[in-house]
Amino acid sequence: MQSPVLLTLLFALCTMIGPLGIDTYLPSFHAIAQEFDVGPAAVQQTLSAYVLAMAVTMLFYGTLSDTFGRKRVLMASAIGYGVTSFLAAFAPNITMLVLARFLQGLCAGSGMVIVRAMVQDKYHGADAQRQMAMVMMVFGLAPALAPIFGGWLQTHGGWRATFYFLCAFGAALALMLWRFLPETLPRERRSPLKVGVIAANYVQALSNRKFRWMILGLGLMAGANSVYISSAAEFIMTVLGMDATSLGWLFIPLIAGTMMGSAISGTFARRIPLRVQKMIGFGCLLLACFSNVLYNSFTSHPAVPWAVMPITLYTLGISLLMPIFTLEAMGQFPQMRGLASSLQGFTQMMVFTLMSSLIVPHLFHSALLLAIGQSVTVVLGIAIWTWASRGIAPAPGLERAR
Template sequence: MNILLTLLLAGLTMVGPLAIDTYLPSFPAIAQTFDASPIAIQQTLSLFLFTFAFMMLFYGTLSDSFGRRPVILVSLVLYIVASVGGAIAGSLGFLLACRVLQGLASGAGSVIGRAIVQDRFTGAEAQKMLSNIMMFFGLAPAIAPILGGWLQVSFGWRSIFWFLAAFGVVMFIAVYRWLPESLAVKDRHPLHLGTIAGNYWKVLRNRKFLMLAVALGLAFGGFALYIGSAAYFIMTILHLPETAFAWLFIPLISGMVIGSGMAGKLAHRFSQPALVWISYAGMVASALVNVAYNYFFTAEVPWAVLPLFFYSLALAISMPPMSLMAMNMFPQNSGLAASMQSFIQMTLFAAVSGLLAPLLFDSALKLAVGVAVLLLVSLLAWVLALPEKKAA
């Protein structure tokens, strides 16, 4: 049963990454179709990410009130409608509107999936379950741009949105048939907006929770910077075709998958803070190597992407323990805590990939330095999240 649950939750967390990554190789083709600038096309990603982040504030709370299953099923229906709309879009404005709806609908699985894990598991078992989900989920962003590149070359960019709609239909059927409700009616919270706002304020006032969410979001920002710059990094900096996105995404995602597996194995051997420190050591080393390589050499594969593999591996080791450390601070409102955590992290992801990436994606060295700066601020937030040592 745990294997089926892992696959279902991993599939639900794939919904967002597929909508983000599959169409990246089509940026030039979409720009040509609508006679738009690269910056205008970048907004199809930026608007998706900001709405994706915004709706994460509400999915956990809605699932705390109405149950996990109903909220997931409704979000999948909206996702399917938005994907079909993107496939038939006749203007850039209509495509942007569909991407907004797609962003609003895409985050339910990742938020509610974490709440379901909290409903059914505790301690190291919950951490292991999250790590297993991350391993399967990691396949999506690795496969998505490769598949998107071949769909683009073979059938054009609209076929990518038809594929996303079909994936949404498959997940709707799977959830309807096989995902049981994990939140009993007696454990649900009434939907009182004043109480919900008060609970969010309580979470936001907690410095440790806030710093943990910011630390993880900024560390993941290095990942976001390369995803937001993917089309330009691959086709402009590395001079590769749209079918060559595997050169970026396989190192990034294979590192994430391997790191998630390591996190699951290490969960019983090391404390959560110890795992986070191990992760930061690996990320710092990888970021410094990345800066040094791009300073002294012209970026080319495989050397330009090798440090990214080790960075994402180290990052993945910290993700389950940091997420659980934050969520365990509010055990009676795990859905709300998951929503707030996801909102903070995805807002940072959106800001980095939508606003910072266009300023840096013309240079491999700028991207490498950007990752290092984000990591430095992330490390500072982690230190601020640690409990103060009592004087002797």
């Protein structure tokens, strides 16, 4: 029988594959710009291309796993991730690096989508909430450590060393999945690969107005994180005046909030009424936004730790809410979990893509503008989710004693 601890670790490693491709190379932005003689906006497109590809493929990974099984699709994407990371390491110019990053992103979108479906396959109600919280808590180690490790790789091996590492990670993950990951979707429960049926399922899901608005609201609340993640190099090195090895000043507090929120969410399961959990999460988000804008309104020279403390509170709040809201959104289509998870992941990554490519380049020279950008996105997401989820019953098993 599969060890629960090992299963949680494998789930977490699968969810790490996408974020590692973002966070590990952020300390190398300036080095890439110097080697290829391009500006920050051009290097930013290597991130936007990656995230865009992730977003697009998230639309399909859930459905593919509904047809071919969760394990097989995860293994294929891990192998592809390793190969495309190797190609990125040998990119001769910025154009080829953007292309390689796009191909890498095509392979990086499977993790969170399929893991959400696997958790729903294996667990229900409060157990599913606890398991998702545990996965997010372990997963949180990667974005915290990746920029620090990426800074070390940049200092000692250059930016190409980062992609050698990602290549090795993809290969090691594929091997671990082949050896240890159980299949959670038996053949008799899989959906046939019929284009007409799949298209009809997408139409059915997207025709549900509440579901559309729920995943948009959730995508905005969670995607607001892109303001600081995609501008990490400029925020740390230009706004705060630190060096490439100092990205931990952003990512460690950011991920500390994620891990604390995930741990609290798991503890709250079956103990605290859902409405109270949601109020606490919303309160953390709003307080984080208010304090962030307030601090940066009264200083022209932001500094740690004050500049990153509101970000910690934001990630704590969103981590409290994510397991609950994810289960409630996917609960609208219990027979199409993979597809529902795909649409949720696609929406969240499209918010990240649009923010990082179109909005963040106009904000990352100013701490105040970054704070305002994040706050507007969060408040809009809260408003949309609150409006859309009126009358939605908790996902089965998530009801709490009032």
